[in-house]
Amino acid sequence: MKGASQQISSLRYPLNTILGSKGHILIIRELLETGQPMNHSELIDRTNLSRQGVYDVVERLVENGLVTYSGSGRRQLVEVRKNHPLHEVLIQLFKSEKGRFESLTETLRTEINALEHKPESAWIFGKAAQGVDEYGDPLQIALLGKLKSIDSVTNRFRERLIRNKLEPAFDVTIDLRGITVADLEARPSLTKQGMIHLWGVDPVIFLNHQNDQSPAVTSHKDHDEKTLKESKAWTELLKTHPEIIPRTVTWLNRQIEATGSGEKMEWLEWKNLLENCSYQRLKKFMESDSERSVRLRQSLPFWMVLAENERTKFEQLIR
DSSP states (O other), X not given: OOOTTSOOOTTTOTHHHHTOSHHHHHHHHHHHHHOSOBOHHHHHHHHOOOHHHHHHHHHHHHXXXXXXXXXXXXXXXXXXXXXXXXHHHHHHHHHHHHHHHHHHHHHHHHHHHTOSSOOSEEEEESXXXXXXXXXXXXXXXXXXXXXXXXXXXXXXXXXXXXHTTHHHHHTOOEEEEEEOHHHHHHOTHHHHXXXXXXXXXXXXXXXXXXXGGSOOOOSHHXXXXXXXXXXXXXXXXXXXXXXHHHHHHHHHHHHHHHSOHHHHHHHHHHHHHHHHXXXXXXXXXXXXXXXXXXXXXXXXXXXGGOOHHHHHHHHHHHO
């Protein structure tokens, strides 16, 4: 019997070294998802690995032939070799990983939409929303509604999930929690510690009246300055994380189908901008003082689709 420490053939089993650690997987995922060369600083920012960790992993990936360097010095970039024998296989692997979660959330939305009586809002909270869950942790979903009906809505939704075998299909345990606005006010952690929106209006709207207890924005000018600052932070985030844009368009498509005519028009305007503007045009628009830009800055649509590391980066930019 071969010893556990004996070297394993790289020719026969290249995935042992390619996917050899969490750091390997994080860096390969980012390189394949963007499809563009990146420098070490960008990889550090996107993976939250240490500087030395990124340099070490990249060096090992270069040694096993998956990635290559281009340029030199400060202009040195890292990219996946498109002629590597496993390039397309790895692309499909990470697409399947991403598609599994997207399919889960889309199926949950479909099941909510099929309810005769729907919640006012629904979202994923807890460890899964924060991006710190481990295998076996429950997927926690909050359903917001009126006191007299939310228990019934929650039970009907639970019955649909059981009947359609959602848990075994996605290998998850789902924990449903029917709540009212009073519950939301008593437990702001249901939204403030990370959330993935599934249905209806943003639940944060129901907490807005709490802001009356703190110093309020005293004028339209103050409010416009605040939203302009936020908009500039968003353009900085979109510059380094352009994949947020197609995710936002997908989210907007769902909102357009589910919302009324007033809010729908704003979502349509955002969808048109995101689908047709280059980054430079979008940045100019979002930071301009035009009436349309000022108006649309009141409904910036990106927050709901952010991954946890992207939310952390945005919060750093907005400080």
